[in-house]
Amino acid sequence: MKIAVIHTTPATIASLGDLIRSEIPNAEVFNLLDDSILPDMNGGYRVDWVRERWLEYAQIARKNGAQAILSACSTVGEFAQEANEMLDIPVYRIDEAMACEAVRRGGVICVFATLASTLEPTARLLKRLSQKQTQFCEIRTVLVEGAYDALMQGDRALHDEKIRRALAEQGAQANVIVLAQASMASAADGLPDEICAQVLTSPRLGIEKLRDDLAALDGEKR
Structure with missing residues (x-):
């Protein structure tokens, strides 16, 4: 294959x-x-x-x-x-399988991204799937400033830390947390159990x- x-x-x-x-x-x-x-x-x-x-x-x-x-x-x-x-x-x-699972869970879905250009395409995908599945979802978006720049400079530890900090500060009210980019998946490692259970990654x-x-x-x- x-x-x-x-x-x-x-x-x-x-x-x-x-x-x-x-x-x-x-x-x-x-x-x-x-x-x-x-x-x-x-x-x-x-x-x-x-x-x-x-x-x-x-x-x-x-x-x-x-x-x-x-x-x-x-x-x-x-x-x-x-x-x-x-x-x-x-x-x-x-990201489609991740989005399907987020919509299946429903409720408040908070999309985190490190690039502004990713937020709208991911939100549109979630909205399309929620309409198709007739599942109520409230979609919120959060841009994690500086994380992508850190990754491009080779500092994945700082990239991940910025994402984890944003999750802790802004993810509390969400039923589901979506890490919109595949490159963000490593930030899910080591999260507290109560947050980790809410987080979906795409890879x-x-x-x-x-x-x-x-x-x-x-x-x-x-």
Whole structure:
């Protein structure tokens, strides 16, 4: 099984590759990285150009033999949905399984992100799923200032600490806490039990969905 992962930051390459190979032992993983996407999306002035090249990356992955594509970035998740409708192979967004679980739990869902460009796409996904499931959800958003800069400077410890501090300060009123970006998952380690039970991260849930869906497709072919 050849799986392409499209990244917008190098921070997700090793962790997602390891997780895919642990959950899908026969997977051959290859990565495409464009680290100019997030600056473009965060500025909000080159969104059409980002969409155009992301869809092209998906087509390149297909031509390179990918049997499935995973978008590792929540900010561009809606482009992954579009690619899924265009291509004859499945295209997954890393955060969809997390969002489904958040909506299933319902109540007040607080979305934390380290990039402003991620908040609205994640909130839109949650709203769409809540309407589809006719589940009441109140969606709130929190931007964790400075965490992404720390990560890009190689200081994951500071990145994680800023997120944990924000969770402690602003997550108390939430029924569900969503860490919107895959790169934020490490911040969930070591949280107090009462907070940890509320927190959802995308990597494991997203890869488990990928594994289960691909197994089902393989079963149908047989």
